[in-house]
Amino acid sequence: QSALTQPASVSGSPGQSITISCTGTSNDVGTYNLVSWYQHHPGKAPTLIIYEGSKRPSEVSNRFSGSKSGNTASLTISGLQAEDEATYYCCSYAHTTILMFGGGTKLTVL
Amino acid sequence: QVHLLESGPGLVKPSETMSLTCTVSGGSLSSSSYYWGWIRQPPGKGLEWIGAIYYSGYTYYTPSLKSRVTISLDTSKNQFSLKLSSVTAADTAVYYCARLFFSGWLLDAFDVWGQGTMVTVSS
Numbered sequence: 657q658s659a660l661t662q663p664a665s666v667s668g669s670p671g672q673s674i675t676i677s678c679t680g681t682s683n684d685v686g687t688y689n690l691v692s693w694y695q696h697h698p699g700k701a702p703t704l705i706i707y708e709g710s711k712r713p714s715e716v717s718n719r720f721s722g723s724k725s726g727n728t729a730s731l732t733i734s735g736l737q738a739e740d741e742a743t744y745y746c747c748s749y750a751h752t753t754i755l756m757f758g759g760g761t762k763l764t765v766l
Numbered sequence: 767q768v769h770l771l772e773s774g775p776g777l778v779k780p781s782e783t784m785s786l787t788c789t790v791s792g793g794s795l796s797s798s799s800y801y802w803g804w805i806r807q808p809p810g811k812g813l814e815w816i817g818a819i820y821y822s823g824y825t826y827y828t829p830s831l832k833s834r835v836t837i838s839l840d841t842s843k844n845q846f847s848l849k850l851s852s853v854t855a856a857d858t859a860v861y862y863c864a865r866l867f868f869s870g871w872l873l874d875a876f877d878v879w880g881q882g883t884m885v886t887v888s889s
Contacts, residue, residue, distance in 0.1 A: 659812065692875035694813075701862065701879035702813070708869065713877065745813050749872050753815075754826045757805075760812040 660685065660746055660758035667764040673734040676761045678746030679727060684756055686727035690749035693722060693731045696760075697742045705744075706731060733763070741765045768793035770863050770880035778857075778887050784850045788863030788880060795841050796821050801866040801873060804837065804848045806859040807882075814859075818866050818873065819846055826873065853887045860884050 661679040668674040678691065685691055693706040704713055706722035709729060719734045729748070733740055746758040774786035788802070795802060803818035817827035819837045827835050831850070839846040850857060861883055864876040 688872065690869060690872060690874055694876070696813075701881050702876075703879070704875055704877050707875035707877075747813075747815070747875070749874070753828055753830075755815040755818075755828070755873055757813040757815060 660748060660756055662744075662746060662758040662761045664759070665762045665764065667766055668733075668736045669766045670736050670738065672736050673732060674736060674763065676731045676733075676744055676746075676763070678729040678731070678748075678758045680729075680748055680750075680756070681727055683752060684727075684748040684750035685724065685729050687751070688749040689724070691722065691724060691729040692747045693720075693729075694745045694747065695740075695742045696745060702745065736765055738765050768865060768878050770865065770878060772861060772863050772880045772883040774861075774883060774885070776884055776886060778853055778885060779889050780854055780887055781852055784848075784853050784857065784885060784887070786848045786861055786863075786883065786885070788846050788848075790844045790846070790865075793865070795839055795844050795846060799867065801826075801868060802839065802846045803864050803866045803876065805862045805864060805876070807862070808856070808859040811859075816848065816850075816861075855887050858885065858887045 694702040696702040750756040801818040804816040836849040865878040
């Protein structure tokens with residue numbers, strides 16, 4: 657089973673909002689409300705920013721939000737800041753593989 | 767605060783078995799609230815889930831690696847381990863250990879990660 661589909665890259669200017677999509681199937685994203693999102697800076701450990709589709713750990717900024725429609729989950733970052741530049745991964749519970757990551761989206765803050 | 771630290775050889779020969787250990791501090795592997803998992807990232811590629819283990823010893827593995835992977839735990843040392851057999855260059859990656867919480871009986875999200883350790887498969 658292939659990874660969840662994410663755009664390879666997105667970009668935005670400071671203060672703007674961007675949205676990253678994560679497309680799966682009815683065997684994963686479409687059925688289970690168990691999509692998580694991770695921020696990954698090079699050389700560091702990934703950090704959890706969204707879980708169960710739209711829930712945010714207490715230490716994560718409210719500039720990060722998650723949603724889902726059908727087989728596609730989305731991560732929106734509002735008020736872009738330079739430190740948001742990183743690679744973002746989605747992950748979903750999946751019927752066959754149990755857990756599945758997306759290919760990752762590199763965010764560039766212009 | 768829970769911390770995870772991976773350890774193991776940075777270089778493994780092709781066809782051999784790779785072994786990594788994750789040491790947990792600030793928390794207990796015996797907790798019934800979490801699974802403990804492994805994830806890897808090959809150079810220039812994305813994250814790949816490998817598998818996870820519960821304090822009871824119950825394990826989940828990703829199908830593509832299931833025939834070569836074993837995850838085990840030693841609660842007396844508060845460590846869990848990954849063994850990957852018959853390694854090839856394709857197994858070269860940064861390997862992360864992480865704590866995984868669940869919702870109902872379904873695996874949910876990784877909330878604490880180790881810093882990762884690079885493993886290179888080469889003769």
